[in-house]
Structures are given as structure tokens and as C-alpha cells.
Amino acid sequence: MDAGEPLSVPADDVHRPDHWPTGRLLSTASRLVEHAWSDALERLGLTHAGLIVLHLLDLGDTSQSELARHARVEAQTMSRTLDRLERAGWVARVPDPADRRRHVVSRTSAGAEVWQRAQRIEAELFPQVTDAAALRTALLEIVAAAESRRWPAVPPHRGVR
Amino acid sequence: MDAGEPLSVPADDVHRPDHWPTGRLLSTASRLVEHAWSDALERLGLTHAGLIVLHLLDLGDTSQSELARHARVEAQTMSRTLDRLERAGWVARVPDPADRRRHVVSRTSAGAEVWQRAQRIEAELFPQVTDAAALRTALLEIVAAAESRRWPAVPPHRGVR
DNA sequence: TCGAATTGCTCAGCCGGCTTACTAATTTCA
DNA sequence: TGAAATTAGTAAGCCGGCTGAGCAATTCGA
Numbered sequence: 001m002d003a004g005e006p007l008s009v010p011a012d013d014v015h016r017p018d019h020w021p022t023g024r025l026l027s028t029a030s031r032l033v034e035h036a037w038s039d040a041l042e043r044l045g046l047t048h049a050g051l052i053v054l055h056l057l058d059l060g061d062t063s064q065s066e067l068a069r070h071a072r073v074e075a076q077t078m079s080r081t082l083d084r085l086e087r088a089g090w091v092a093r094v095p096d097p098a099d100r101r102r103h104v105v106s107r108t109s110a111g112a113e114v115w116q117r118a119q120r121i122e123a124e125l126f127p128q129v130t131d132a133a134a135l136r137t138a139l140l141e142i143v144a145a146a147e148s149r150r151w152p153a154v155p156p157h158r159g160v161r
Numbered sequence: 162m163d164a165g166e167p168l169s170v171p172a173d174d175v176h177r178p179d180h181w182p183t184g185r186l187l188s189t190a191s192r193l194v195e196h197a198w199s200d201a202l203e204r205l206g207l208t209h210a211g212l213i214v215l216h217l218l219d220l221g222d223t224s225q226s227e228l229a230r231h232a233r234v235e236a237q238t239m240s241r242t243l244d245r246l247e248r249a250g251w252v253a254r255v256p257d258p259a260d261r262r263r264h265v266v267s268r269t270s271a272g273a274e275v276w277q278r279a280q281r282i283e284a285e286l287f288p289q290v291t292d293a294a295a296l297r298t299a300l301l302e303i304v305a306a307a308e309s310r311r312w313p314a315v316p317p318h319r320g321v322r
Numbered sequence: 323t324c325g326a327a328t329t330g331c332t333c334a335g336c337c338g339g340c341t342t343a344c345t346a347a348t349t350t351c352a
Numbered sequence: 353t354g355a356a357a358t359t360a361g362t363a364a365g366c367c368g369g370c371t372g373a374g375c376a377a378t379t380c381g382a
Contacts (some may be wrong), residue, residue, distance in 0.1 A: 013353070015217055015231050017304050021283040022293065023194050025300040028233055030191035032307035033184050042172040048336060052185065056176055061353085065360060070176050072189055078340060079362060084337080101347045101360040104211065127306035132183065134295035139186040143178050145288035146193035192339070199340085210368060226330055238369060240332060245367080262330040262377045 003109070026142075033126065042123050044114055045088055049073075049081045054107060054115040055088065061106040063096070072147060089112060187303075194287065201282050206249055210242045212283070215251065215268060215276040224257070224268040233308060251275060309312055 017025060030135075034048055041047060049071075056062075056070050068078035082105060085091040090111035096102035129135055132160065179187060195209055201235060202208060207215075217223075217231050229239035243249075246252040251272030255265035268276065290296055 015220060017252055018297075018301055021287070022297055023191075023198070023287050023301070025284050025297065026194060027191045027209070027299045029186045029300045029303040032233070032304060033187060035370085036307050036310065037184070047337070048188070059176065059288070063360075068187070073338090074340065075361070076341085076363085077305065079360095093312060094361095099348075099360085101337075103361075122184050126182070126184050127303050129299045129302045131295050134292055135299035136179075136186060136276070138290045138296035138299075139183070139291060140179055141290045142185065142190040142288050143193060146190070146197055150199070196340085208367065224330075234368090235370065236331070237333085237371085240330095241368075258377070260330085264331075 028096060031155075036127075037121055040125060041118065046114060046118055047084070047122050049077075050085050050090065051115075051118055052117070053078075053081060053085060053105075057091070057105070057107045057115075058075075058112075061104050063102045064093075064105060067105060072128075085111070129134050165272045167190070196286075198282055198286050200280065201286060202235075205279050207275060208245070210238075211246050211249075211251070212279055213298075214239075214242060214246060214266075215272060218252070218268045218272075218276075219267070221225055222265050225266060228266060233263075233304075246272070 017028070020028075037048060041051065052071050053067060064078050064082060065075050067082075068075045071078065071082075081091060082091060086093055089108060092106050092108050093103040094106070096104050112142055178189070181189075192229065198209060212231050214228060217228055225239050225243060226236050228243075229236045232239065234242075241253060243254060247254055251269055253267050254264040254270055255267070257265045
């Protein structure tokens with residue numbers, strides 16, 4: 001058994017955030033920020049995953065797989081997120097008569113209403129940072145780099161462009 | 162039922178990452194980055210949560226609750242992470258004779274070895290960004306702002322400082 | 323000193339990622 | 353035309369966050 005003897009590092013600093021690897025900072029920041037929203041969202045009967053779907057439905061009714069692609073999430077994950085939204089009454093899934101494999105997802109009127117009220121939560125509860133533009137630029141670079149390996153190309157919305 | 166008519170937004174751009182709220186960018190970037198590591202970690206038989214614990218044990222044997230505090234995670238989450246690390250043989254939990262509520266967690270020699278091999282994964286697989294310093298600064302601001310509401314103060318390592 | 327409060331840990335159950343594996347429907351093409 | 357390949361969706365099971373609840377041990381304080 002290893003006693004875990006201190007390595008060649010200034011011991012009282014190693015485990016403070018400013019010495020963490022950047023990726024660890026990234027995931028911790030993400031988790032803390034989502035947590036800060038959860039109260040406000042919960043009061044509306046929403047979760048962050050559901051909020052994203054309600055936003056995506058701005059573009060109109062669409063299929064589950066397309067929602068998954070735009071949310072950068074696997075189809076199975078989207079399926080369960082839609083289960084919960086449907087259970088809450090915010091979206092409806094209707095079999096597509098033209099393609100009986102597809103389900104057409106649409107916001108219900110209650111869903112449109114809760115989305116109206118939730119719309120500003122993400123922006124308003126995000127903490128102040130000194131250089132927000134630099135943060136966005138870096139995050140976009142990361143998303144672009146990482147997703148290019150994971151999804152060859154995310155196509156535009158069906159019928160658009 | 163709401164047909165989801167397009168709102169007053171340039172339709173083909175709304176759902177591209179550069180128009181996302183910053184928080185959504187943050188969580189997506191975080192998820193994609195962690196995914197990029199998962200192959201390398203899995204080959205070693207590790208997960209990201211476990212890697213963090215092995216790193217924290219640089220400071221020597223300690224209790225579960227202290228590990229949780231330093232990882233910014235609830236005690237229950239840490240408990241299950243340690244279950245998996247223990248099952249894999251990388252840490253040992255020994256009841257503390259001095260305080261029989263506590264379990265002293267230590268790296269096994271196998272755990273120290275796998276940590277040696279895993280140590281560079283986070284740094285080496287993190288994608289290149291133009292202004293890495295600005296990214297870190299912003300993430301540190303976010304963590305500080307968000308965690309001050311969640312945890313009043315994260316105390317230093319027991320016995321240090 | 324002894325009852326109350328706190329602390330350390332675990333369990334159960336939820337959400338939301340993931341992979342693997344399956345069904346059903348559609349499309350492709352030899 | 354008909355078999356093969358692809359696509360849409362779901363199910364099961366894992367990881368890792370979380371909350372709420374509970375037990376055992378320790379510490380506090382009247």
C-alpha cells in the first residue's frame with residue numbers, strides 16, 4: 001500500500017483550482033453553472049436538457065434524430081429527454097404518416113408558454129466574466145475541434161438552406 | 162398544439178454553436194472534451210472522476226469527505242467513485258481507528274502506477290485554443306463565482322497551512 | 323454527564339450523458 | 353423484384369452528477 005508521499009510540488013497549492021488542468025476547470029465550471037440554473041428551471045418544471053429542446057423547436061416541428069444532431073447528443077439520450085418533456089406536457093410526439101419510422105416532435109401550447117418564461121434564464125444567470133468574448137471564442141474553438149472528430153458534419157436544419 | 166412557427170430570427174443560424182448561450186457552449190465543450198479522453202482513460206481502466214481522485218491523493222492519505230470537498234463534489238458522489246476505484250484495486254479504504262466514522266483512503270501501489278501513466282492525458286489531449294490564458298482566467302472566475310454560493314469556503318488540506 | 327447537534331458515510335432514486343443491441347420501416351441497387 | 357443496407361426509434365445497463373433519508377460515531381454544551 002502506497003502512503004501517498006507528497007511529490008515535488010508546493011503541497012498547499014496543488015489542489016486549488018488555479019493549478020488544475022484546463023479540462024478539469026472546464027468541467028467543474030460547467031457543472032457549477034448548470035447547478036446555478038437548476039433552481040430557477042425546477043420552479044418552471046424544466047431541466048437544462050429540456051430547455052435546449054424547447055429552444056431548438058423554434059425552428060418548427062422536426063424529428064427526434066434531428067433534435068439530437070443539433071443538441072450534439074446521441075439519439076437515445078434525446079429519446080429519454082423527450083420522454084420527460086412529453087410526460088410534463090411540454091412537447092407532443094406524433095407518428096409521421098409520410099415516414100412511419102419518424103416521430104414529429106412539436107411544442108404544445110403549454111410548452112411554448114414555459115419556453116417564453118424560461119428563455120432568459122441561461123443568459124441572466126450566467127456569472128460575470130471579465131473577457132466574455134475571449135471565453136466564447138475559446139469555447140467555440142474547443143467545440144469545433146472536438147466535434148469534428150465525433151460527428152463528421154452537422155447538417156443544417158432540414159429544408160433550410 | 163403549437164406548429165412552432167419560426168420566430169423573428171435568421172432561421173439558418175440560430176442553432177449553430179456561435180449563436181448558443183455561453184453556458185450551453187460551456188457544457189457542450191466540457192462534454193466533448195471529456196469524451197475525447199475517454200478512450201485513453203478506458204485503456205488504462207480509468208474514468209475522469211477516478212483520475213481526479215488519484216491526483217488528489219498526491220497530498221497523501223485522507224478521508225472521503227475531504228476528497229469530495231476538493232473535487233467539488235457531494236460526499237455521496239465521491240462514495241460511489243471510490244467504490245469503483247476500490248473495485249478496480251487502485252485505492253484502499255481502511256477504517257480510521259482514531260475516528261471510527263472515517264475511512265482513510267490511500268492509493269494502492271497499482272493505483273500509484275496507473276496514475277503515473279495517466280498523468281499527462283488531460284494536458285496532452287486538450288485541444289489547442291488561441292488564447293489559453295484567457296480561457297483559464299474566465300473559467301477560474303466562473304468557478305469562483307459559482308462555488309462561493311454553493312460552498313461557503315473550501316478549507317485547505319487537513320494539517321496543511 | 324447525557325441529550326442534542328454535527329460529522330462521515332451509505333442507500334435509493336432521479337437526471338442526463340454514453341455504448342451496445344434490438345425492432346421496424348424505408349431506401350438502394352443488383 | 354427482392355435482398356441488403358440504412359435510418360428512426362427504443363431498451364438495457366453503465367458512469368457520474370444530484371437530493372433526501374438514514375445510521376453510527378463523535379463532539380458540544382447546558
